[in-house]
Amino acid sequence: MLSRPASSAWISIAAFSAFTAAQIDYTQYVNVFQGTTNGGNRFPGVVSRPFAMVKLGPDVVSGTTDAYSGYLPGGNIFGFSLMHESGTGGAPKYGVVSQMPATNNVSNPLTDLSQGRSAADQGAVGYYRSQLSNGVVVELAASEHAGLYQYTFPSGTSPSIVVDVSHVLNSWRGLGWEQHYSKGNFTFLSDGHYEGSGTYNNGWNLSPDWTIYFCGKFSENPTSSRSFKGTGTTLVAYNTIPSVSGNERVGGVFTFGNTSIKSRVGISFLSSSQACQNLDKEIKQDTTLNSLTDKAKETWNAEAFSKIQITGASDDDTKLLYSSLLGMFLIPSNRSGENPGWRSSEPYYDDIFTFWDTHRCHTSLFQIVQPTAYEELIRSLIDVWRHDGYMPDARSSNFNGRVQGGSNADNVLADAYVKGVRGAVNWEDGFAAMQTDAEKAPANNNDPKAPDSSTKEGRGALPDWLKYGWVTPTYTRAVSRAIEYSTNDFGVHQVAAGLGKTVDADKYLNRSRNWRNHWNPDASSNNHTGFVVPRRANGSFVEQDPGSCGGCYWGDAYYEDNSWIYSMNAIHDVYTLKEFIGGDAKFVDRVNKIFDLKIFNVGNEPAFTTAYLYNFVRGEQWRSVDRSRQIAKSYTAAANGLPGNSDAGAMESNILWQMIGLWPMTGQTTFLILSPWFPSLSISLGTGKTLKITTTGGNKDTAYYVQSLKVNGQGWDKAWVSWNDIFANGGTMEFVMGDQATNWATGVLPPSPASGDV
Known part of the structure; x- marks a missing residue:
């Protein structure tokens, strides 16, 4: 025994x-x-x-x-x-x-x-x-x-x-x-x-x-x-x-x-x-x-644990890192060679639960730690489309379903494409799969919890999206779906642009701005005006308390969060969002209020990126660091150590990004800079490439504010880095830390690629 x-x-x-x-x-x-x-x-x-x-x-x-x-x-x-x-x-x-x-x-x-x-x-x-x-x-x-x-x-x-x-x-x-x-x-x-x-x-x-x-x-x-x-x-x-x-x-x-x-x-x-x-x-x-x-x-x-190596960590933080890495890679399930639905030489992955949960920060870290498996997953998604007609937003027991919001496999493919995933991926087919989501409404599967349209795959509310440029209350989860459809269309734009399909790229970039059609500048809550709300077919807005989402479930206008959160989720169009809210100071106060009013839920994915949008305002990166450390307090390696449902590793990938000191902007090459935890952290990127992140002059718990930064040996004054800066070929990030916030990030703000036409 x-x-x-x-x-x-x-x-x-x-x-x-x-x-x-x-x-x-x-x-x-x-x-x-x-x-x-x-x-x-x-x-x-x-x-x-x-x-x-x-x-x-x-x-x-x-x-x-x-x-x-x-x-x-x-x-x-x-x-x-x-x-x-x-x-x-x-x-x-x-x-x-x-x-x-x-x-x-x-x-x-x-x-x-x-x-x-x-x-x-x-x-x-x-x-x-x-x-x-x-x-x-x-x-x-x-x-x-x-x-x-x-x-x-x-x-x-x-x-x-x-x-x-x-x-x-x-x-x-x-x-x-x-x-x-x-x-x-x-x-x-x-x-x-x-x-x-x-x-x-x-x-x-x-x-x-x-x-x-x-x-x-x-x-x-x-x-x-x-x-x-x-x-x-x-x-x-x-x-x-x-x-x-x-x-x-x-x-x-x-x-x-x-x-x-x-x-x-x-x-x-x-x-x-x-x-x-x-x-x-x-x-x-x-x-x-x-x-x-x-x-x-x-x-x-x-295959997993040795890919991230640290020095100078406490026992508790070391346990948290490696326990979280385990949780990240339990599912999906690699069932290559075991697909009963069709014969194919392509890889096959099942038990995807769900891209609605994982596309914000899990899949981006998946690519970094497991690049071979990640390419296989991308190929598998495209092959599911070839044979089943749609890519999954979720999939289990060889069957697509259920879609909670948008067609978020589009975001995953876009993220992979802009970060250089090529290998054996057929990107022409990948784009065609994304276009299916963007142009073809799926048949209604008559889900008793949301009988208005399909929850099996694709975008069930697509008819409204194509006709009006918004989603009417005819469809359940109308507002949260519309916000996600915008990010999905931005993902289609990214791949179209990369493939040289300029007409399609322009079309989907314009469609990615349609979240703006749900913005009611008169909607008010807690001294803030301007929120995304339901909109009728005649163009009028439905009166809606931005602090309420009803049951926040399948039959409501918002899914699992309210308008305060979904109003911040068009992360490809942040400059427009800042303007709509009222400028930098009001934008910072908006994010502060989300925490002060206890709207932010560390265990719920729609709010994940909101905590770090301070990086889009000069001089405010330190606030993102504060929020990062605040969120980290909800985690340990213990049995009760996750702040909510693991959601197939989404929750664990969140804390791992905090440890690394970066935050991914899905579908873009941008990573917002936070504050790394350890004196030294190295990530093996494959083929001999490494990202090494070091900190001096501070500590993880009390002196964690960035004082200065060098990227690849050069002084850095931006609150963000790109994929090519540190991941494509490896690189170094050298942080000097301290116990007081300083205005070190005085350079160019992070990109907001859909904000060219406000």
């Missing part, structure tokens, strides 16, 4: 001070339970490498609390399954291909077999351990397409393992987003292994039936193997017939003579035979828990 430290135990960082970066085991600084409580919804189980298809961990039930990633700190475990998402909301997804141990002869496998825990779960990168109330210890490790369970049963018991194909994560929210089991099959093979498949539907993205196949093998032959089928908790059949299938719940029960059992399971979206091939290739009969765990640690070190 493999021994691993509890989640609260840490190996001292000082113990590694004599090692080179290549020798340091960065996984020792990672708390896999970061963000698993306090609404973070992060997955703490086993993910063998960034974006691995298998995510093996516990499924917990606790009253009527949704376990979005499967895990809850309290409650009963009712299975250990191979598929999960991480940091998602809405409703749980997956929790499929599960098994559950029992200590006695199982008379009815359809009844509640769940167990409490006699000790807190333990975990480390590549490893997970649960100790159940019945005395069974379950330890987990995994590869990319398979999982390894190691069971230790108490002596004197009758060890049994139940495989229930109907097992899914439940939702009790009552929104109609719960998963459904559709059908399954389960077969014993003559050599002792088993195969089968389960078909499921619905979940947060309202997907139709999808199927996952599995192949399982044990370390020894069971003393008995029984299949079962039934409805609810009522058995229809429970015997030794080799195969069962149908719409009823199906599965198998295995009983063993020994108290130590290893169970290996492979999965595939293509077939059971492919699941067996995945298993035999990745987890052989003699593979140990230790070897899989060590391989996972080596892979995460090489």
Whole structure:
């Protein structure tokens, strides 16, 4: 049995001070339970490498609390399954291909077999351990397409393992987003292994039936193997017939003579035979828990953690950095070669949740830390368009959905294009995919929460956007959609301009200014006038309190935030925004008020960039630094250490940018300068290129104001840098810090590319 430290135990960082970066085991600084409580919804189980298809961990039930990633700190475990998402909301997804141990002869496998825990779960990168109330210890490790369970049963018991194909994560929210089991099959093979498949539907993205196949093998032959089928908790059949299938719940029960059992399971979206091939290739009969765990640690070190190296950091900040890096790269899932929808030589990524959450700061850091995978993701998005008709704003179980606002894959493609992602990307097809979003309204999928137009893909309110240049209250989320459509159109402009499509570039640049059509200069709130509000087809504005957004949900004019926030979200047109608000002083006061009135929500993505817009006013960069440090106080590496839902790593990427001391402006090459945390931070950019950021004369907590800056050895007086300055070929940033704000950034303001025609 493999021994691993509890989640609260840490190996001292000082113990590694004599090692080179290549020798340091960065996984020792990672708390896999970061963000698993306090609404973070992060997955703490086993993910063998960034974006691995298998995510093996516990499924917990606790009253009527949704376990979005499967895990809850309290409650009963009712299975250990191979598929999960991480940091998602809405409703749980997956929790499929599960098994559950029992200590006695199982008379009815359809009844509640769940167990409490006699000790807190333990975990480390590549490893997970649960100790159940019945005395069974379950330890987990995994590869990319398979999982390894190691069971230790108490002596004197009758060890049994139940495989229930109907097992899914439940939702009790009552929104109609719960998963459904559709059908399954389960077969014993003559050599002792088993195969089968389960078909499921619905979940947060309202997907139709999808199927996952599995192949399982044990370390020894069971003393008995029984299949079962039934409805609810009522058995229809429970015997030794080799195969069962149908719409009823199906599965198998295995009983063993020994108290130590290893169970290996492979999965595939293509077939059971492919699941067996995945298993035999990745987890052989003699593979140990230790070897899989060590391989996972080596892979995460090489592909993620070693990419960012720091010196002079506290233990807490080091743990926060590397724990957050883990959370960034749990999803999406790399399912290249496992796409059941079409055959293609292109990469395939699924479990995108969602670009509405991640396009602001996650995808830009994804490109820097994982450039190869990032190019693959861009190619995958374009290939989804080729075969499904639209790029996803979100995607899970091989199905697009749900769109909360705009078609934000456009922003992601634009960000990649302007930052030089080329490789094997077909950018002509990429532009065509973006144009589909910009010109073709998707068919209505009749979402009960927003029945006015499609929430599956594309821009559901596009007919209004094309007809009026704004979105009327005919459509739900009219204002927040309009703001996002503007940034989406700016993204289309960026790629069109780069490809030399000047007519299209001009067209979409002009359309990107249409957020202005929602600006009511007479709307007033807290001594400020001018806000984006709903607008009718006849051009009149709807009276709207900018401080209210109703329920701030699917049926309202604003989604998950109010007009104070959405009025600041046209980040490609900030100079216009400043003019509309009333000039520099009023603009600074507007951002201040967002914090003073407690409108700003550190755990909600629409406000992310607002905190740093001070950089667009000379002499005010220090205010962005203050806000950055204020936001950082909401983060730790602890289980409750995220200020909100991880949102697939969006929340973790936010704090990582604070540590680096920069903020990305999505779809542009601009990075706003904040204040780095560490005496030295180096980011490996690939092909031997490095960005090195140093600070002298201050400290992260009390003397963090920029006094002066050199970029690539030259004095710097701008509150921003570009991609080409520091990332395209690497570079250096040398900060001198102090405890008093100074007016060091007296140079040219950051670009505002859509503001040429106010």
